[in-house]
Amino acid sequence: MSGGAGGSGGAGAGPDNPPVVVLISADPRTSHRANEAMRIGLGITAGDNEVCFVLTGPAAHLLDGDTDDLVDGDDIAKFRATVKELGVPFRVEKTAIPDDPDWNAEGHEVIAVTRERIAELVRQGRRFLVF
């Protein structure tokens, strides 16, 4: 696991270039907000911004293999594929990772993190989007 909070490409996160932290806890099975958060975060990566996606609690279902049960499932599949193409990892709360073997079937880069580590990531951020 990297020491910094950085995620997306560009100059690399560090003390002089802290990332935008997109912290998602909304449940994509019941809410549009999780997809919206990912879409907005993706938009931010289009600039010269480091973006750090953090999924906590039910937001881990954004990486479900089967998107049929997700609100905005088609969009989620599209946006997360773009996130993968950009080489941006998802930091996922360790205890929230589902047991389902189909979870993250597409092989997105996932970094399992503790809540303590998530708190650190927030502290290292420049801007925050909390959904």
Place this chain on the structure above:
Amino acid sequence: MAVVLHLLKSADATFPREVIEQQQGAGDRVTVAVLPGVGAAAFPPGVTVRRLSSDLSYDALLELIFESDQVITW
């Protein structure tokens, strides 16, 4: 040492509290502005807690935002 403002608009303050504890441990100066409609929430000693429309005006909130290095809306 950073000056940090948390805007709390959700009733669940569990995770914000964990973040605040870590910020305090690092020596940050932390203020929590509680927005209307949010019930009582306990924060660690040393955290300044202010309630919007009660002991914090919108003008003062704006000042707090500009004075802070980090603003996190929960």
